Amino acid sequence: MRKICILLILGCISFSLTYAADTVFDFESGSLEGWTVLNQGGGVSVSQEDKYAGSYSVKMVSDASGEDYWSVQLETPSIATKTSHLYKISFWAKAIGGGGVIRLSTESAYQLTDEGGNADRQYLPELNIGGNWAQYTYQDVYGSALRAGGSSMKLRIDAGKIPGKTYFIDNIEIIDLTPDLEEEEFVNTIPLAKEHSKFLGNIIANNVRPNFDTYWNQITPENAGKWGSVEYTRGNMNWSALDLAYNHAKAKGYKFRFHTFVWGSQEPSWISSLSQAEQKAEMEEFMTLVAQRYPAIDYIDVVNEPLHQPSNIRQAIGGDGTTGWDWIVWSFRKARQLFPNSKLHINDYGIINDPNAARRYVEIVKILQKENLIDGIGIQCHEFNLNWTSVATMRNVLGILAATGLPVYVTELDISGNPAGDEDSQYLMYREKFPVLWEHESVAGVTLWGYVSGATWKTGTGIVESNGTERKAMKWLRSYMASEASKVPNKFYETSNIGILQSPKFEIYPNPASDFLTVKGKTVEKIEVFDAFGKKISVNFKDEMVDIRSLSEGLYLLVVDNKEGIFTGKFLKK
Known part of the structure; x- marks a missing residue:
C-alpha cells in the first residue's frame, strides 16, 4: 500500500516541496504475496x-535452537527509493513475554548508507523488543x-537472535524525508541577496557571464589578483x-x-632567485601598484592560507x-598603510571542519x-572540507571565530555532493549546510567559488549548467534567498553604500543618490569626487548641495575638507 504524497508550502518560497510516496506494509491483504521467507525458523x-491495527500482523517464531539473526528471516518486496534521499524506517512490534531482539538489514551492501554516502548500513543496530x-x-x-x-532496496527482518521467541510485527513504514523540487515559479529576486543584510557573491575569471548579475552582488577575481x-x-x-572584475563591481555598486x-602558492617563480631584500621590495611594489590602480577596494585577503600554504618569502x-x-604582522601593517579605507582580512581553508585549526587561526x-x-x-569552505563536515562542527567553529568580535566571511564556498556532481546529493548538502553559514549573525557575507558546471575549480561544484539550466541546488538556493528564512540579522551590517554617511563633522545624504548629495556640517572648504579608478571628477557644490547629475551610475569616493580635517566616504550614483 502507498500513501499519497504530501505537499508543503514554506513561507514565501516560490516552489512546492513534494515528498515521494512513502511505503507502508500493513499486511491487511491477509497474505505475504511479494514477500520472501528466507529462513523459516519456527514459523513465519x-x-x-495479535495485531497493532487492522485485522492482520505478521507472526515470526525463532528456531528453538538457533541463536543467529538470520535463523528466522523475512524479506520485503522491492521498495522504490531515490538515490541520496534520506529515509526513516519504523515498525510496530511486540515479543511474547518480552525480552526479544530484532534487527533490520538490507538485501545487499550500500542499499542504505550513512548521510555522507561513505559508510555501509546493511546491518542496522539490534532493537530490544518488549512485551x-x-x-x-x-x-x-x-x-x-x-x-x-x-x-531500490529490500529490507530483511532478522528475528532469530533469541531462541524460541515469538514476535508480532505490524505497520512497517519507509518514509522519504527529502523533498523534491517541483512547479517552480518566477520570483523577482535579482540578485539573490537583494534587500538582505549581507551579500551573496561569486568569482569572475576572464569574462562576466550574462547571468552573473541575476544571482550575485559581490565579486572576487578568481585568479586575476594573484601575484603570479x-x-x-x-x-x-x-x-x-x-x-574586468573590479570595473564590473564598481559599475554595479557591488562589494569587491x-x-x-601574501600566499605561498601562485607566487611568481622568479621571486625565489632574488635576495630577501629584493623579495621584500618586490612585494611592496606589487601592493603599491594595486593601491594606485584600484583605490576603492572593499575587502583585501592580505594573507592567504597561512596555516597551509605560508608565503615562500616570509x-x-x-x-x-x-x-x-x-x-603576517608586516603584511597587515603594509596593507593598512597603503589601503586605509579597505577592510583587511585573513583567509584560509581547513577551518570550518576543524575546531583545533580554528583555534590556531x-x-x-x-x-x-x-x-x-x-x-x-x-x-574558504571548499567541498573537500564542507562535504564531510557535520552541522554541529560547523556551528562550533563559527562560534570560535565569532568570539573574536570580528565579522566572518565565507570566501570560497563550493559543494559537490557525493559522488561529485550528483545532483540530488549536492542539493541536499546545500539545503543542510548553506543556512548554517548564512544565518549565523557573525557571518557578514558569503562568496561562492564559481557556479557554472564545467567552469569551476573543483569538479561537480557547479549549480547552473553551461546552457543556463539551473540544477536543484540553485533552484533551492534561489527560493531560499526569496524566503523570509534568509532575511537574517548581520550584526556587522555595513551601510557604506546605503543610507547616510556620517562623521563627527559632516552628514551626507541621500545615499544612493541620483541628482544631488546634501552635505551638512561645519564650514566646508573643499569637496572632491573620485571615480572607482581614482580619477577626479568635476562637480558643483553650492548651498550644501553637490550636483551629481552628470555622473554615470556607479560607486564614487567623496572627500570633504575643512580646517579640522578630511572625511572620506563612498556613495552610489543610481
Whole structure:
C-alpha cells in the first residue's frame, strides 16, 4: 500500500516541496504475496492472533535452537527509493513475554548508507523488543541519518537472535524525508541577496557571464589578483582580468574583494632567485601598484592560507619573529598603510571542519587585533572540507571565530555532493549546510567559488549548467534567498553604500543618490569626487548641495575638507 504524497508550502518560497510516496506494509491483504521467507525458523505467517491495527500482523517464531539473526528471516518486496534521499524506517512490534531482539538489514551492501554516502548500513543496530506493542524507529543510526544508495532496496527482518521467541510485527513504514523540487515559479529576486543584510557573491575569471548579475552582488577575481597572474614575468604587469572584475563591481555598486597578496602558492617563480631584500621590495611594489590602480577596494585577503600554504618569502618580510607570525604582522601593517579605507582580512581553508585549526587561526587573529590591523576573518569552505563536515562542527567553529568580535566571511564556498556532481546529493548538502553559514549573525557575507558546471575549480561544484539550466541546488538556493528564512540579522551590517554617511563633522545624504548629495556640517572648504579608478571628477557644490547629475551610475569616493580635517566616504550614483 502507498500513501499519497504530501505537499508543503514554506513561507514565501516560490516552489512546492513534494515528498515521494512513502511505503507502508500493513499486511491487511491477509497474505505475504511479494514477500520472501528466507529462513523459516519456527514459523513465519500472516496472523490474526495479535495485531497493532487492522485485522492482520505478521507472526515470526525463532528456531528453538538457533541463536543467529538470520535463523528466522523475512524479506520485503522491492521498495522504490531515490538515490541520496534520506529515509526513516519504523515498525510496530511486540515479543511474547518480552525480552526479544530484532534487527533490520538490507538485501545487499550500500542499499542504505550513512548521510555522507561513505559508510555501509546493511546491518542496522539490534532493537530490544518488549512485551507490549510499541513503535521502533531507525532514523539517527550511529550518529547519522540513513541515505538511499540507489533506486531500490529490500529490507530483511532478522528475528532469530533469541531462541524460541515469538514476535508480532505490524505497520512497517519507509518514509522519504527529502523533498523534491517541483512547479517552480518566477520570483523577482535579482540578485539573490537583494534587500538582505549581507551579500551573496561569486568569482569572475576572464569574462562576466550574462547571468552573473541575476544571482550575485559581490565579486572576487578568481585568479586575476594573484601575484603570479599579474606579474608572471618580472616587471611585466597584466591587469586585464583584474580590471574586468573590479570595473564590473564598481559599475554595479557591488562589494569587491581583492584576492590576494601574501600566499605561498601562485607566487611568481622568479621571486625565489632574488635576495630577501629584493623579495621584500618586490612585494611592496606589487601592493603599491594595486593601491594606485584600484583605490576603492572593499575587502583585501592580505594573507592567504597561512596555516597551509605560508608565503615562500616570509623570511624576507619578518619571518617568525617574536610573535611567531611576524611575517603576517608586516603584511597587515603594509596593507593598512597603503589601503586605509579597505577592510583587511585573513583567509584560509581547513577551518570550518576543524575546531583545533580554528583555534590556531584565532591565535593569529588576536596578534593582529593588538595593533588593530585586521577587520575580518575569511574561511574558504571548499567541498573537500564542507562535504564531510557535520552541522554541529560547523556551528562550533563559527562560534570560535565569532568570539573574536570580528565579522566572518565565507570566501570560497563550493559543494559537490557525493559522488561529485550528483545532483540530488549536492542539493541536499546545500539545503543542510548553506543556512548554517548564512544565518549565523557573525557571518557578514558569503562568496561562492564559481557556479557554472564545467567552469569551476573543483569538479561537480557547479549549480547552473553551461546552457543556463539551473540544477536543484540553485533552484533551492534561489527560493531560499526569496524566503523570509534568509532575511537574517548581520550584526556587522555595513551601510557604506546605503543610507547616510556620517562623521563627527559632516552628514551626507541621500545615499544612493541620483541628482544631488546634501552635505551638512561645519564650514566646508573643499569637496572632491573620485571615480572607482581614482580619477577626479568635476562637480558643483553650492548651498550644501553637490550636483551629481552628470555622473554615470556607479560607486564614487567623496572627500570633504575643512580646517579640522578630511572625511572620506563612498556613495552610489543610481
